[in-house]
Amino acid sequence: MSEVQQAFEAVVTQLEHDPAFADIEVVTHSVGRRGAGLALTLTIDRVGGVDIGSCERVAARVNEALESCPEPYSLEVESAGLERPLLRPGDYQRFAGKNARIVTTLAIGGAKTHRGTLRGVFGSNVELLTSSGPLPIPLAAIRSANLEYDPRADLAANKRERKRHG
Numbered sequence: 237m238s239e240v241q242q243a244f245e246a247v248v249t250q251l252e253h254d255p256a257f258a259d260i261e262v263v264t265h266s267v268g269r270r271g272a273g274l275a276l277t278l279t280i281d282r283v284g285g286v287d288i289g290s291c292e293r294v295a296a297r298v299n300e301a302l303e304s305c306p307e308p309y310s311l312e313v314e315s316a317g318l319e320r321p322l323l324r325p326g327d328y329q330r331f332a333g334k335n336a337r338i339v340t341t342l343a344i345g346g347a348k349t350h351r352g353t354l355r356g357v358f359g360s361n362v363e364l365l366t367s368s369g370p371l372p373i374p375l376a377a378i379r380s381a382n383l384e385y386d387p388r389a390d391l392a393a394n395k396r397e398r399k400r401h402g
Contacts, residue, residue: 240307241267244276247301251294259283260294263316263323273308279316286315318385325357325375331383332356338364338373338381345371351384 237245248265251257263279280286280294291313298311322328322336331354338350350373352366361372362381 238274238307240274240276240302240305240309243302243305244298244309247298248278250301251297254297257294257297260290263321270310273310276309276311278311278313279321280313281316281320291315318383320383322381322383325362328354328357328362328381335384335386336364336381337384338362339379340373340377341379342377344373344377348379 244265244267248262251260252262259282261281263281265276265278268275268277276298278294278298280290282290295311295313298313302309302311320331322331322338334354336352336354340348340350342348344350345368350364350366350371352364352371355363355365355370357363357375358372360375362375362378364371364373
């Protein structure tokens with residue numbers, strides 16, 4: 237592991253425990269090769285969404301920690317976005333009530349791709365409310381999962397809000 241990789245891993249771990257970044261959640265981070273240097277990627281989230289200021293603040297902290305490393309690197313700090321990946325059991329609890337897409341490693345109910353509203357984690361299963369009812373999905377069978385953003389729902393809510401306020 238290179239010096240930059242070690243320093244990057246250390247600063248990511250520190251960020252998760254630093255009170256100055258208590259509002260920031262590290263969703264994922266990765267290190268890859270890009271030409272002669274390393275490409276460092278950090279995906280973050282926070283309640284209320286990530287703005288450019290949050291990304292800049294995290295990038296400044298990471299760059300400060302890596303400034304003594306001689307190896308070239310590029311750093312990308314990005315928001316988890318509207319279709320945020322769901323990676324940990326706590327994510328399914330936190331986003332209960334939101335629409336999600338879950339892809340499984342084996343067919344459940346005749347399909348590997350499932351869409352619906354997250355209900356949370358119950359035991360070792362994620363429960364998804366689908367058009368045909370509640371669907372328990374074993375955590376161990378989930379290949380990938382993410383929130384699904386529906387712009388139509390936002391537009392409808394915006395329209396209702398405008399009507400309510402005249």
